[in-house]
Amino acid sequence: MISTKRAYNFNAGPSALPLEVLQKAQEELVDFNNSGMSIMEMSHRSKDYEAVHNDAITHLRSLYSIPDNYEVLFLQGGGSLQFTMVPMNFLSEAQTASYILTGSWSEKAIKEAKLFGQTQQAASTKDNAYRNIPALEEIQFNETDAYVHITSNNTIYGTQWQEFPQTGEVPLIADMSSDILSKPVDVSNFGIIYAGAQKNLGPSGVTVVIIRKDLLEKANKNIPTMLKYSTHADANSLYNTPPTFGIYMLGEVLKWVEEKGGLEAIAKNNEEKAKLIYDVIDNSNGFYSGHATPESRSLMNITFRVTNEELEKQFLAEAKEAGFIGLNGHRSVGGCRASTYNSVPVETCKALADFMIAFQNKHQ
Ligand SMILES: Cc1ncc(COP(=O)(O)O)c(C=O)c1O
Secondary structure: OOOOOOOEEOOOOOOOOOHHHHHHHHHHOOOHHHOOOOHHHOOOOOHHHHHHHHHHHHHHHHHHOOOOOEEEEEEOOHHHHHHHHHHHHHOOOOOEEEEEEOOHHHHHHHHHHOOOOEEEEEEEOHHHOOOOOOOHHHOOOOOOOOOEEEEOEEOOOOEEOOOOOOOOOOOEEEEOOOOOOOOOOOHHHOOEEEEEOOOOOOOOOOEEEEEEHHHHHHOOOOOOHHHOHHHHHHOOOOOOOOOHHHHHHHHHHHHHHHHOOHHHHHHHHHHHHHHHHHHHHHOOOOOEEEOOOHHHEOOOEEEEEEOOHHHHHHHHHHHHHOOEEOOEOOOOOOOEEEEOOOOOOHHHHHHHHHHHHHHHHHHO
16 A cells, blocks of 8 residues: 655755656556556557547647647657757757746856857846746747747746746747646747756656747758657657657646646645745744745745744754655755645645744744
């Protein structure tokens, strides 16, 4: 029997997965669909696996109402390899790509683009310690740009785009690694959406790419086979051995989201969860302070400081003692961070909110 003792898991990624999905995977682990073997032990060309693979694509298409002129790809290499694949496929020496800098992941993305062509910052909030997302009016790009790149949710700083820029004919490319599947998104606004799976989609090892088909035709041709999007699009992401177990888990997570009522319902739940914690911060008279400006706050990663460093250390130590996992801020910025991805239950967020209030009452 599976133990249902579940941690208060606020890890930033890999992070919590739905208990129901883990239990189903456990049930099917050694004998998938009466095959006498695990999904991990099967050929990726088998009928059983092919059904799982295609089912995952179908569920993602259905949840996001992905238009027919987009491909859904399952790749490897994480969000980080997408930082390279995007410019390798879509930028050349004579072209410029625009990047909007909203945190460390955007910085990593632009660094890779510089290897392939010209880049420019369409906007940056670095001077404000990445506390906010730029206003749409601040964004500057040219009609001739190869693309405009954004990070839709900034995992480390705890900010999230509330409204996406409209870039017209210039493809908008979004790294949605830390907020994919957290709310409805109009896919047709984007040229490419990419995301490593290990926050909202499933275990690490699979990267989802949603790409507009006309871009596949325009991509640079003289690049390595495995790094061409078209290689994977032409082969239904079965050009080589895909991360089969990760894709199976992704399919189960997608079905779980459907059972929860789809993306609208998930978004409402995420709002409710984040509000529990932001309300404590806002009502603490400065005992807790949020890193992000209120209008840019992320519903996925809540970043905050405790009134002084000594108490902050104590807060993190006492929280750990009380069973809260993953509350330390990213090693590059310190402080505290609660990641409240889709699979983190409301009760877990409520427990943290109560703990924060109790800690303040004790130490104020
Ligand atoms: C927004 C964002 N982009 C990219 C990455 C890098 O992803 P990966 O570790 O899958 O390469 C992360 C990792 O946390 C992230 O949060």
